[in-house]
Amino acid sequence: MTQERFDYAVIGGGLAGGWAVSGIRERDQSGSIVLFSAENDLPYDRPPLSKQLWKGDTTLDKIYVQPPEYYAQNHVVVKLGTRIAALDRREHRLRDESGGEYLYGKLLLATGGAPRRLPLPGGDLPGLCYYRTADDYRTLREAARAGRSALVIGGGFIGSEMAAALTIAGLRVTMLFPERYLVSRVFPESLGLALNAAYRAKGVEVVAEDAPTAIETAHGAYRVRTRAGRSLAADLVVVGIGIAPNVELARAAGLEVGNGIVVNERLQTSDPDIFAAGDNAFFPEATLGPRRIEHWDNAVSQGKHAGRNLAGAGQPFTDLPFFYSDLFEFGYEAVGDVDTRHETFADWQEENKTGVIYYLAHGRLRGAMMCNVWEKVEAARALIRAQRPVTAQQLQGAIA
Numbered sequence: 001m002t003q004e005r006f007d008y009a010v011i012g013g014g015l016a017g018g019w020a021v022s023g024i025r026e027r028d029q030s031g032s033i034v035l036f037s038a039e040n041d042l043p044y045d046r047p048p049l050s051k052q053l054w055k056g057d058t059t060l061d062k063i064y065v066q067p068p069e070y071y072a073q074n075h076v077v078v079k080l081g082t083r084i085a086a087l088d089r090r091e092h093r094l095r096d097e098s099g100g101e102y103l104y105g106k107l108l109l110a111t112g113g114a115p116r117r118l119p120l121p122g123g124d125l126p127g128l129c130y131y132r133t134a135d136d137y138r139t140l141r142e143a144a145r146a147g148r149s150a151l152v153i154g155g156g157f158i159g160s161e162m163a164a165a166l167t168i169a170g171l172r173v174t175m176l177f178p179e180r181y182l183v184s185r186v187f188p189e190s191l192g193l194a195l196n197a198a199y200r201a202k203g204v205e206v207v208a209e210d211a212p213t214a215i216e217t218a219h220g221a222y223r224v225r226t227r228a229g230r231s232l233a234a235d236l237v238v239v240g241i242g243i244a245p246n247v248e249l250a251r252a253a254g255l256e257v258g259n260g261i262v263v264n265e266r267l268q269t270s271d272p273d274i275f276a277a278g279d280n281a282f283f284p285e286a287t288l289g290p291r292r293i294e295h296w297d298n299a300v301s302q303g304k305h306a307g308r309n310l311a312g313a314g315q316p317f318t319d320l321p322f323f324y325s326d327l328f329e330f331g332y333e334a335v336g337d338v339d340t341r342h343e344t345f346a347d348w349q350e351e352n353k354t355g356v357i358y359y360l361a362h363g364r365l366r367g368a369m370m371c372n373v374w375e376k377v378e379a380a381r382a383l384i385r386a387q388r389p390v391t392a393q394q395l396q397g398a399i400a
């Protein structure tokens with residue numbers, strides 16, 4: 001069998017992979033590039049899948065990372081619907097699921113993550129939606145006719161956004177999650193409980209502090225049994241209970257893997273010819289310490305950065321990534337460790353529901369969440385990077 005050879009191979013046509021290609025081309029205009037994606041779509045932005053697409057603010061053809069013609073114009077070979085099944089580091093060889101073989105010079109693993117499955121009876125029933133891709137959007141959009149009912153399992157980012165999206169689409173939505181309030185890992189209690197109330201005011205039935213134990217189908221609908229003895233019926237079930245990083249290729253190839261593929265500050269794995277970026281990469285963040293981040297800005301900036309480094313830039317990755325979300329009219333941008341296990345302090349204006357929540361540990365700022373407050377990401381980054389001893393009083397008005 002012939003083996004095509006490429007100077008650069010990118011496995012994963014998501015956000016990090018899509019941006020990596022332009023990072024490579026910034027430094028090397030002639031080296032050959034191949035991008036493999038298990039999906040059938042060119043690299044696209046995922047955030048609109050749970051937001052703007054449901055509000056009618058955009059369409060699938062407008063959310064590409066690069067316009068479709070970019071790849072041919074920049075001599076990038078794109079192999080869609082092609083999952084790489086094996087990586088031979090010694091031979092610098094990749095094999096896809098159909099047996100196709102490719103040789104690479106430098107390789108980027110931008111394989112992202114896969115939705116966690118519900119480990120319970122009925123958790124693998126056909127039609128259950130573990131929401132992640134444009135194809136999931138197409139399928140759900142088709143099924144999500146106004147007046148139907150949807151049960152959203154999970155109260156984190158995806159669950160909360162999808163409950164809002166489906167409500168906007170005219171469905172009767174129930175949310176089921178084990179915590180006391182929405183997005184509880186990130187929101188302090190008072191704000192989280194206020195969000196529960198805001199969702200209820202929008203017509204969402206919020207079932208908190210309960211969890212599914214089994215899922216069945218009957219007469220074309222689902223019935224979800226819960227720990228507290230509830231029996232919830234719905235036409236559609238959408239599950240958003242987190243993701244697991246796609247690390248199998250890396251692990252099988254003998255790369256160092258922990259909570260993600262372990263990379264150094266240049267996003268290089270334990271093999272100097274292989275890099276990783278995005279949701280799958282465990283990297284040494286300079287201010288806050290080693291971590292893996294499952295957010296858009298990180299995937300975009302690491303993807304681009306890794307691309308440049310594949311092409312020889314050799315630069316450390318120093319961005320402090322931010323993330324954002326929209327829940328009905330409530331939107332926020334956040335930087336750093338926005339984790340409610342830290343001490344939190346809210347600089348809040350109740351009358352217009354805006355403000356900044358600060359997250360502190362050992363008297364130093366770890367993270368900041370700007371709620372309905374915009375264009376303050378750089379200010380938040382600077383405060384966190386400073387790592388000066390700081391009190392809640394000193395933080396009053398520091399960002400907003």
Ligand SMILES: Cc1cc2nc3c(=O)[nH]c(=O)nc-3n(C[C@H](O)[C@H](O)[C@H](O)COP(=O)(O)OP(=O)(O)OC[C@H]3O[C@@H](n4cnc5c(N)ncnc54)[C@H](O)[C@@H]3O)c2cc1C
Pocket residue numbers: 011012013014015016017036037038039045046047048049050082083084085110111112113131132133158246249277278279280293294295296297299322323324325326
């Ligand atoms: C619905 C939704 C909404 C979101 N909204 C927000 C938001 O509002 N704000 C925010 O900050 N973040 C948001 N995120 C998170 C953000 O989109 C992710 O952090 C980002 O997509 C990660 O990019 P990635 O390239 O690392 O992985 P992915 O985008 O998951 O891409 C990985 C790609 O690799 C492919 N792949 C995996 N293994 C192989 C293989 N062996 N061979 C070939 N291809 C392979 C996958 O099929 C996939 O196409 C959202 C995510 C989702 C799903």
